[in-house]
Amino acid sequence: MSDKPTLWQTLLSVLSSFFGVQSERNRERDFHGGHPVHYILTGLLMAALFVIAVILLVRWALSLAGA
Amino acid sequence: MVRITTITIGSGLGLALFAASAQAEWTVNLTPGVTDVSRSVFDLHMTIFWICVAIALVVFGVMFWSIFHHRKSRGAEAHNFHENTVVEVIWTIIPLLILVGMAVPATATLVKMYDSSEAELDVQITGFQWKWRYDYLDHNLDFFSNLSTPREQISNEADKQEHYLLEVDRHLVLPVDTKIRFLLTSNDVIHSWWVPALAVKKDAIPGFINEAWTVIDEPGIYRGQCAELCGQDHGFMPIVIEAVSRDDFQQWLADARADKQRVTAAAERTWTLDELMQQGEQVYLRACAACHLPTGEGVPGAFPALKGSAIATGEVAAHIDIVLNGKSGTAMQAFRDQLSASELAAVITYERNAWGNSLGEAVSPAQISRLLEPTTGEAEQ
Numbered sequence: 324m325s326d327k328p329t330l331w332q333t334l335l336s337v338l339s340s341f342f343g344v345q346s347e348r349n350r351e352r353d354f355h356g357g358h359p360v361h362y363i364l365t366g367l368l369m370a371a372l373f374v375i376a377v378i379l380l381v382r383w384a385l386s387l388a389g390a
Numbered sequence: 391m392v393r394i395t396t397i398t399i400g401s402g403l404g405l406a407l408f409a410a411s412a413q414a415e416w417t418v419n420l421t422p423g424v425t426d427v428s429r430s431v432f433d434l435h436m437t438i439f440w441i442c443v444a445i446a447l448v449v450f451g452v453m454f455w456s457i458f459h460h461r462k463s464r465g466a467e468a469h470n471f472h473e474n475t476v477v478e479v480i481w482t483i484i485p486l487l488i489l490v491g492m493a494v495p496a497t498a499t500l501v502k503m504y505d506s507s508e509a510e511l512d513v514q515i516t517g518f519q520w521k522w523r524y525d526y527l528d529h530n531l532d533f534f535s536n537l538s539t540p541r542e543q544i545s546n547e548a549d550k551q552e553h554y555l556l557e558v559d560r561h562l563v564l565p566v567d568t569k570i571r572f573l574l575t576s577n578d579v580i581h582s583w584w585v586p587a588l589a590v591k592k593d594a595i596p597g598f599i600n601e602a603w604t605v606i607d608e609p610g611i612y613r614g615q616c617a618e619l620c621g622q623d624h625g626f627m628p629i630v631i632e633a634v635s636r637d638d639f640q641q642w643l644a645d646a647r648a649d650k651q652r653v654t655a656a657a658e659r660t661w662t663l664d665e666l667m668q669q670g671e672q673v674y675l676r677a678c679a680a681c682h683l684p685t686g687e688g689v690p691g692a693f694p695a696l697k698g699s700a701i702a703t704g705e706v707a708a709h710i711d712i713v714l715n716g717k718s719g720t721a722m723q724a725f726r727d728q729l730s731a732s733e734l735a736a737v738i739t740y741e742r743n744a745w746g747n748s749l750g751e752a753v754s755p756a757q758i759s760r761l762l763e764p765t766t767g768e769a770e771q
């Protein structure tokens with residue numbers, strides 16, 4: 324259990340924090356083996372991607388409306 | 391126990407049914423309105439309303455059923471556990487899907503509401519404390535629309551009529567089947583121009599121009615109000631739209647413009663003191679009595695008495711000045727753009743010769759006309 328989470332696992336944990344649901348097992352793994360800086364950096368990156376995704380979504384919706 | 395529950399639920403349902411049948415009479419619900427956009431807004435409202443009803447039925451249904459089914463007297467025992475990721479994921483995804491499902495039609499309606507392009511008629515709407523001014527931009531026509539409910543009804547000295555506080559002296563006349571763009575702004579504080587039947591509600595903000603648009607389907611009278619608290623008489627600046635056929639609208643425009651010319655011409659001729667007093671009283675009751683009172687006695691501490699006032703019985707120049715230009719920082723506004731030259735002359739003459747003020751002199755419309763010329767339009771944005 325005290326293994327370091329992989330990059331993929333870190334990413335999944337950040338995504339589940341965006342979603343608001345995380346299993347107890349993953350939480351313990353993150354808190355024992357993980358490093359806060361990894362989560363913060365991944366979090367910032369994902370937040371930026373999220374904003375870009377929203378902008379693209381709005382552009383797409385407006386282009387559908389012919390604006 | 392069971393019986394009591396059944397009766398309670400039964401009467402609750404009965405009440406709900408009663409409320410539904412009474413709804414039409416009370417018109418508690420949103421109006422479907424008379425435009426394409428207002429109908430989309432209404433449909434959106436009903437869709438979301440029924441989604442909420444469905445959610446409530448499912449959630450409370452499951453809740454009541456489990457409370458009832460797993461009651462202690464049946465020997466039910468609590469199942470102790472902490473977290474269940476699968477259930478948590480499900481109850482997060484379902485609301486997400488519902489929200490996205492509502493966002494799609496809502497976005498479509500919003501996009502439609504904001505598309506004010508290709509309008510045939512532009513009307514500028516300016517909020518004032520406490521009246522609206524309508525400017526038919528390409529037709530050289532503008533006028534104020536004032537509350538016309540008589541003071542006696544407001545102060546409970548007369549019975550209130552059907553359109554109490556929802557009636558004005560000049561309607562905003564608009565053609566049906568025409569895309570009309572509204573350009574909203576304000577002369578003083580923030581107002582909001584709201585007509586439910588058109589599903590238009592837009593802030594009128596000083597220094598900004600907001601846009602809205604409509605295409606009215608049916609001729610008729612549609613009433614609205616200011617929807618942004620804007621001071622003492624916020625509830626006294628209603629909106630009345632008169633939608634007419636396109637032909638009638640052209641006719642109305644021509645008549646209104648001819649009227650405007652007649653008013654301008656009226657300033658040129660000579661008026662008798664009697665004429666001025668008669669017209670002056672009407673103007674006074676409409677434009678000044680809200681603050682200075684019909685008796686000219688004012689409200690001590692707020693609005694000065696004009697009866698026996700130093701200005702209204704003193705130098706005529708000072709009197710004309712305060713009525714034309716107002717006094718900045720006080721509720722006394724500039725009336726130079728709100729009233730015509732003859733109305734101004736009449737109301738000043740009236741104030742100098744009513745309620746025991748007896749100067750016996752008339753202020754002539756021509757005299758006011760000359761004062762109005764240099765800076766007319768200055769207060770327009």
Ligand SMILES: [Cu+2]
Nearest residue numbers: 581616620624
């Ligand atoms: Cu207002």
